[in-house]
Amino acid sequence: MPQKYNFEYESRIKAGFIGCGGHSFRNIYPTFQNAPVELVAVCDINRERAETYRKMFGAEKAYDNHLQMLQKENLDAVFVVTNYENGRARYPKLAMDIMNSDCHAWIEKPPASSVAEVQQMMEVSEKTGKFVMVGFKKTFFTAIEKTKEIIESEEFGTPASIYVRYPQHLPDIKDRNDDHKMLGFLDHIGHPGSILHYLMGKIKHLYYEREPINGGSIATIKFVSGVVGSLHLTSGQSGTSPLERVEVIGRGCNVVVDNGVKLTYYRRGGRGPGGYGRSPDYMGNNEGAPLYWEPEFSLGQLYNKAIFMLGYATEVIYFAECVLNNTPPEKSNLETALEITKLYEAYKNDSGQIIQIN
Ligand SMILES: NC(=O)c1ccc[n+]([C@@H]2O[C@H](COP(=O)([O-])OP(=O)(O)OC[C@H]3O[C@@H](n4cnc5c(N)ncnc54)[C@H](O)[C@@H]3O)[C@@H](O)[C@H]2O)c1
Structure with a gap:
């Protein structure tokens, strides 16, 4: 479907x-x-910033108090x-x-600092009939959406395991109750956590080991569905390195997303004929050849703008459509927030044991 412009x-x-x-x-x-958003009013506790954004993004009103904005x-x-x-x-x-002011909300991550706070939002949502979507x-990454489509296809079969890598430091156990020291972890755990949840569902339990050099860690995860996964938090990697890698394994096939954009689907297949020790050629037949996608950067397209590739535009469009249709979002909602915040608390409250989540 061609993507509309706001005024269309x-x-x-x-x-x-x-x-x-x-x-x-x-x-x-x-x-x-x-x-499909008409920006009516903006608000920041810094009035000058609010005025600047009002002019820059074409809103009618600027406020420095959100309650006044909601009321007026x-x-x-x-x-x-x-x-x-x-x-x-x-x-x-x-x-x-x-x-409570009769509006739906779209909030950035991290949605909350505790599971209890997510549950409070859920209660208010239930009471008011208004929903919250989390960014x-x-x-919504183009490559992660495509991965989801591939692993849910009949051809791929049942996904059996997943690996997600993301550079994130976990503070030492003695600092885990310090909100300031945990801020970086809280801020970022939703990135790999939401990929795990989106592709494989709820986590049943996990266990992790942390290294003391950079505060990196490796977790072994069992999902409620019975499949397994690993979350490698690669704190200490170079600043010149791509941040992340995602790999999902099926049965005789796998899919890899590198650097958030390069997607390779290794379809069911094999290399050249002849068997082990006798194959002179590493190419298999074309039907089983890997499929590979990466964006191109020649055309002034929407798909090669970061706000589309990295999911910002698509998540906002999805939310606005949910509001227009008065239908709660099926993804990236408060249930998702609950699972991500449980994952945060699992790392935070680690006792060195297998940690039950669901
Ligand atoms: N998804 C992503 O890729 C991504 C990337 C960067 C940041 N973030 C998230 O975005 C959020 C903001 O990050 P940032 O770097 O832009 O922060 P920032 O400090 O630049 O901006 C926050 C603004 O909010 C205003 N503010 C705070 N409380 C307010 C209130 N009660 N009413 C009105 N205005 C208020 C502040 O005055 C400030 O101008 C964080 O939650 C961060 O985790 C997400």
Whole structure:
């Protein structure tokens, strides 16, 4: 389907925005160029920033208090991209204020600093009938969406195991109750965590070992479905290295995503004829040859803009469509937030044992 531009949609949601900071400037406000969103009002506790963003992104009003914005404006939904307060995510309180004002909410990650806070948001969502979507962008990456399609295909069969690698430091056990020291881990665990959850479902239990040199770790994971996985948090890798790698193994086939964009599907197949020690040629037949995709960077396309490849535009468009249709999001919702925050708490409260999650 050709992607519409903002002004081409027949209906658009009336939206407010809380937070006029760096990430939202680079990656979220610009997605509205292609989303059915009419930006009505923006808000930041820094009034000057709010005024600047109002002008820059074409909103009518600017506020420095989100409660005033919610009270005065007639909004369908509010986007929230804020920073931390005393090392804790501000999203739960803001999302609950938004739902209590009869609006749906889209919040950035991390959705909360504890499982209890996610459960509070779920209660308010249940009570108000309003929903919250969380910006777990990795589940909207073009290559991860394609991976999901491949591993769910009949041809691939049942996915049996997964490997996810992401560079993230885990503080020493003595610092795990310090919100400031855990902030980096909380901020990023949703990236690999949401890929694991999206592709393989809920985690049953896990066990991990941490190395003391960089605070990197390797976890062995069992999913509720019975399949297994490994999360390699590669703190200590070079700053020049691509950050991540995802691999899902089926039966006689596997799919690999490198650097978030290069996707190789090793279909069921084999190398040249002759058998072990007798094959003079490493090519198999074309039917079983690997399929490989990478973006091209010649054309001024949408697909090679980071906001599309990295899922920002697609997640915002998906949310806006959920609001227009009054249908709660099936992905990246509060249930997802709950599972990711359970994973965070599993690492945080590690007792050195196998950790039960579900
Ligand atoms: N998904 C991604 O790829 C990605 C990348 C970077 C950052 N993020 C997330 O985006 C969020 C923001 O990060 P950032 O680097 O842009 O932070 P930032 O500090 O640049 O911006 C946050 C803004 O929110 C404002 N703010 C805070 N509390 C507020 C409130 N109650 N009402 C109104 N305004 C308020 C601040 O004044 C600030 O301008 C974080 O949650 C971060 O984890 C996500």
